[in-house]
Amino acid sequence: MTKLNKKLSISISIVVVVVYIMSITINSMFIHRYYLHEKRNVLDNIADEIKHKDINKLKSDIDSIEEENNTAIVYIELDKNYKDKGNIDKINQDLLSEFWKKGLSLNKFWIEGNSLKNLDNKSINKIYNQGKTKYSLLVKFMKKDNYLFAISIPIEHSEETIGIVNKFNIIMGVFSVIIITILTFILSNRVIKPIEKLKLLSKDISELNFRTEDIKTNDEIEELAYSINIMSVKLEKAHNELNKRNENLKSFISDASHEMKTPIALIKAYAIGMKDGLDDGTYIDTIIEQAENMTNIINVLLYWTKYEKREVNLCRVDLKERLYKSLKNYELLIDRGGISVKCSIDDKELIMISDEDSIDMVFNNLISNAIKYTSNNEIEISLFKENDRIILSIKNGIDYDIEDDIENIWKPFYVLDKSRSKELSGTGLGLTIVRTILEENNFRYRVEICDGIIEFYIIFIKST
Structure with a gap:
């Protein structure tokens, strides 16, 4: 496994672990509150519907409202003295009796006098834990005309369920980290292996070992490999041409030196002969002839140099x-x-x-x-x-x-x-x-x- 592979696998594994820990924490902290929030919204919608309906029409529609929202709605008629202390017990008994008629036998249920007094201004929500039955009852109390309505919806005890879900999440998180690490290694190999090949290719090119690499990934890496291959081929061609030119230059300099050496030697020899008085009348002609040969060579060399540099x-x-x-x-x-x-x-x-x-x-x-x-x-x-x-x-x-x-x-x-x-x-x-x-x-x-x-x-x- 390459260094990049290790880093990528470890990084993704850490991210997965952190995400799972965060999800478990969020579940523990917020899911129960969210569950209660949704239940309250159901009761609020029902209360709003009750508030705007005619009482006689409401009585006939209660069954359909209960079935539609999976709730139990009971109501009792209040007398003028319902707020008196002596009436509280009777009100609670009447409500329990109505719940019993709906099939709900409640272990814990009671509405206090202060709550009854506040019903004229607002509705009141209360939760009643039913103990061993492992559920609670969320009840919204509201007053309409001279009737007291109790809209109830059961709330399951979700803490145990959430705990089981969290344990399951931890187990799945461990397996997910293992699987994702393996998949990351496999997938990153497909990305990193071509990059590793390109790294070695670039190194070889820098050492004048011009070659190409066949990489098929159908993405930008393949396009990069194609560009590097073209660069390698062109660099090799340019390098070979440069070497050839260098060899030709060496050969040319050698040949030019040899060609120049002969007329220079002749000019020197005939000049010495003239100095020693050996001239038979032809020495000056020979010197001029060899000087012209040198001039011709130099002129051609200058032309060739000019030709090499000129724009076509x-x-x-x-x-x-x-x-x-x-x-x-x-x-x-x-x-x-x-x-x-x-x-x-x-x-x-x-x-x-x-x-x-x-x-x-x-x-x-x-x-x-x-x-x-x-x-x-x-x-x-x-x-x-x-x-x-x-x-x-x-x-x-x-x-x-x-x-x-x-x-x-x-x-x-x-x-x-x-x-x-x-x-x-x-x-x-x-x-x-x-x-x-x-x-x-x-x-x-x-x-x-x-x-x-x-x-x-x-x-x-x-x-x-």
Whole structure:
């Protein structure tokens, strides 16, 4: 049993015990008084009815009033001297005689002279304990015209009954506490067990142990578990992406350091050679060339950093228009290299929601690479729509044996040894940026080499 279970069970048990003790105390203190109050109300209602009825009509209705209210009503006619001492005994005897006629044989019954004197102003209630018969008689005396009415109702001695009921309540209270404690434990388990699971789940998540918990309670706890499960999944995804970025950053820093190290070493070596008078006229050109390489690397790095931080502006992008614009940018280099570009572009509308600058970056890098490394002076470009997908394919000849290690071309600073165009010689970061853009937009891509032809294949998933 958990701590919360124990506390809940004990608390409810204490509440039940207190409620039962209070109910027994209330029974003992007030139930008898309430019982008398109700009986007096019955007599008061009858007295009010007698007061407002004609005496002759009343005499004929007494039997129905008695039956309706389970009472006994007797009356005697009073003479003018009924208040005298000598008449009190006669009045009491006459009343007893009338009660006897109703089937009531009373052991104790007497009305005093002072009570008779007060009847002119108000009615009087009296209780007569009948001793061993275990009941009392509640009698209301009232005077109407020259008649004395005695309205009586039996009162059972409830103390003994209340005592028995209280004992029964105590026994039932004990059993109720036991049963309620068991039920509380069972029901609280249904509430507390899921909370305990959520506590352990939260602890595991805080320790980077991302997992989910299947909780079915059909209430707010299930909704909370669902929210925590979603949070765990998203945190795991974010954590994995962060780790991946950290690993990529480490690899990138290592590669960048290596790339920067070579030109710096060459600049230093040739500068020392110039200082020692060993310059054959080419040292300055070499230093300038290596400085330009470093500048290119730094510029690309700065661009990449800027791209990572920039806000993406989604809009309708016409892929045909962007492709034609990229080809126009390289028109001069294509003509100088004598390269044949074969374009197969779908007549359908090729529009999608994306970031225009990102699409331009993808097209420019792929076209520049095709110009740079084509070995057969031919480039084939296809852009077409298939169902709801737009597909781009760029092919060119290649005379490098990289088929077994083709995935390396996506890595930072991976540069082939030769290039058709010195103007297009790069830093080896272009395809890395392309891959970053494609993965951030969830575009599928692949690169294949077959029979000396390399193909970059991109699927733009969504189109409009």
